[in-house]
Amino acid sequence: MFTSVSRRSIVGIVAASAALALAGCSGGAGLPGDLPGAGADAASAAVLKDAPVASAAQILPGSTMEAIKNRGKLIVATALDAPLVSQQDPLNPENVTGMDAELAKLLATYILGEPKVQWVPSSAETREAMLANGTVDVVMSTYTITTKRAEQISFAGPYFTSGLAVAVKADNTTIGGIDDLAGKNVIVQTGSPGVTQMPEKQPSATLVPFATTPQGVQALVQGRGDAYVQDYVLLSSQAANNKDIKIVGLPFTEEPYGIGIKHDNTQFKDFINTWLKAVQDGGQWNQVWESTLGTVTDSDAPKPPAIGSVPGS
């Protein structure tokens, strides 16, 4: 009895370790071929080929744009472990793909004429500090615009609107959305809008924060919480790969993503907004969406949000 239990436990631990390693792969360090949106390289090249480039007159003397142009590369802080949003290729760290990453390449092309980007991994804890001390030029990392944050840094955009959604285990039939989460244990991601939004929507729910999206999914599958509240886009890319979870209901918040820049750098903010308008009008924005987030949904490309349309932008 004892031996059989312990043997099973050991097998379980080994299997779970392997599963974790695999989860780590699909979330953080997988082969490009395994990821949704693979083959985006070709699409990326096509988008960049006819991307808009700023005229010499737009690169104002003494501006941030000029400093970037003289340096020869744009320094971008982004997540690097979010499939379809900003996913780094472990075999070729220079190659980052996803919605945020493709837009960053387009912005680099706009300033430099070529997509030269230096990627800096960002976390929710370090974003504002990296902008304030000039470590990076921009933060493009599903960065929700809020008025509180706008007191510390400035936001160009918004360039995309997402929202929080609810995922549950595939066999769950009792939870149909955010309204059913009162008093439940709800997994969220550390540093994501779920941490601040959940107490407002369902004050009686208990939060269980995990550091990464794959960890949150793993915790949900293992029953550490009744539901996982996370960005709809990130949940979609996880659910596309994982039959153990499903998304219930529609997004219940509106998260406008902005491009974070140093506080009160109005010149640079106007410049980025001009570029955003150019890639929206030029169709590159749609192409980027279709080759990244658009690959896991049936719906048509959404209409990009109006620039400056939310408080804080």
Add this chain to the structure above:
Amino acid sequence: MIISQESLQLLLNGLGTTILIALTAGVGSIVVGTLVTAARVSPIPILRRAAFAYAQFFINVPLLALLILAVFALPAAGIILPLVPTVIIVLTVYEAAYVAEALRSGVNTVAKGEVEAARALGLSMVQSLRYVIVPQSFRSVVQPIGNVMIALAMNTALAAVVGVLELTSRVNSVNLVHAQPILFYTSAGLVYMAIALVIGVTTGVVERKVAIVR
């Protein structure tokens, strides 16, 4: 007011959890560490080897790896515990290895003649450990064990990664609203420093009281 009443309450709750984890794991690791040391110096070969393997394993595997294994791999094996007890258990068995190593160096300070005298008086192995060896060992390693306790208090911050709402985790979420990382993380750093100072000062007082002057 730079920070809301609610946020402050969250931070205090987090500090409470941090202290709870540090205290219980601290007491637990001293108890487990003592047992491991006793096994390490016992005359029974299999106990000695088991204690050696225990100490080597926990000293050589990173705490974060242990935490992630305990939180994600054990449920897959059918064992699921709430998060705070899981973290307390992991920290206890992890730091116990360091306590055991510190205490073993204390055992080496006990004069061989005393151990032989205990045996000559007819004390059993357990009795000599309990009345002669372990008490004297503890009195010579107060400071090293205090340092292990400080490391333990700092290591509680890793629990934030696996979903425990302790101080660091609360600072993360409060910072998410206020977006002032330097202010909040510096403050949290000072709080951790205060905890370390309290442990350090307490250790100093205890050391002065019990140290054996040889």
